[in-house]
Amino acid sequence: MVVKGRVLVEGSAEGPLLRLTAPLSFWGGVDPKTGRISDPRHPQHGADVAGTVLAVPVPRGSSSSSAIMLELIARGIAPAALLLGEADAILALGIVVAGEMGHRTLPALQIGAEELAALPQCRIKVAADGTVTALP
């Protein structure tokens, strides 16, 4: 399966899909020291975002989520790629600032909600042109 996303932040990456099944505020929801989802009410509570292709259908919550994204990147425990169901100037901005600060960035794509939902639970490859491939 191959889908094409709008490139928010360019880059290529590969990793297992981690799909959020409920909105998640990174601030208060992801521990910036461990990369684990720390909101006890979230369905993916306890999951580790590091190295995953993180699918975020609906961004939510605090504007400090940019800072959590930057901190995850600076500590080397960020997702490998970010697939956003809606354009969002909060998480992607954390990646832009990380680039300004000389950190290695990660690709972020905007992908239609239906295509995002249709991605199978497997390893996902993200290419620099925004192509997303589900690996066998």
Add this chain to the structure above:
Amino acid sequence: MRVRLAAAEQALLEGAHGPAAAMAMRIVSEAARLMGATSLVPVESAHLDGCLYHGDSGVHFAERIVELGGKVAVPTTLNVGALDFHHPGRVKFDPATAEMARRLMLASEAVGARATWTCAPYQAGHRPRLGAHVAWGESNAVCFVNSVLGARSNRLGDFLDLCCAITARAPCYGLHLDEARRATLVLDARDLSAELRSLDAFYPVLGAVLGSEAGSAVAAVLGVPKGTDEDRLKALGAAAASTGAVGLFHAVGVTPEAPDLDAVLGGVPAARTTTITPAMLRAARDRLSTAATADRIDAVAVGSPHFSAAEFRALAALARGQRFRVPFYACTGRAQLAEIEREGLLAPLKGAGVEIILDTCVVVAPILPPEAGVLMTNSGKFAFYAPANTGFATVYGSLADCVASAAAGRVKRDERLWS
């Protein structure tokens, strides 16, 4: 789609005002591209949420801006920091973390922002006019400035707010535009009893429903009584911006852009109308309480968003003659504290056992007792964020419930109007 920069903006980008302004302009124009904006809009003021310590990376960013000579170009206030400068030792960070938190606060002041240190800058003298374009961060502050004051800001992430303050520009999309300020949903609370809607504890719960119903959409809320004060609207918006990504709501007949339902819908039928039932409201209220035990409390916290002078007056009236058995934290900013000091309210509040937390708050910094337990609060935002940020379970109640419970040392809630 390319972002078209005006000549002055292009000059900033090319370094005419120094390297910090150039870096800030790169980030602002990149944010515009991310959101599909084709231009920037001049802004009149800014409120910065980037002064709270989340890790060393944010400190390094702020210090880089300062080293490069960055200065804000518009009147700018600061959101909470991670330290209470007036009560050293109250925030229990290890020395290394406290030093980084302090460095971030100093860097935030060094760009020329006012040291307001509050998440309610709108109650500390920063009140943009109706229709003004501004660049604000912090979800409750953005919700208030849009909804209650009728100024225009998107929900800016940390860093972008600072970059907008330095460049006096914001990406022009979303809530800066008339079209995006129109309500697309209607939330009808008119079936709920007038008594329930007259309670302070109603508004955070209504906000929690609004956030989960609206997500990031703009909703028109029917049934908020005329003359509802701004502390209630503040509590409503803060809860809505926690459970959802609400940047603007219209309380029909109350907020400035909503004289009537037709005006906020702009002649377009609502995509969805939801009638709030008493059962929905009770369920939302119950979700704000996570404690497994029925009556235990270990601490009480109020002031998210930061307590206003009016809220302190209400607390002082309720706490008169009381002596609290558990720690009772009231979080506020310097301007609000100065007002109640002038009125002579501080001594009686402290006499009852109220601990003032200044410049910061109990869910963003380690202030609560080290043994996690049960935290009671009248704030939808505290109730939402406390479990993950502090390890405390929560009990939600009205301000009167919080005072009665703190005095009794166990949960006492007036349930009559909710049943």
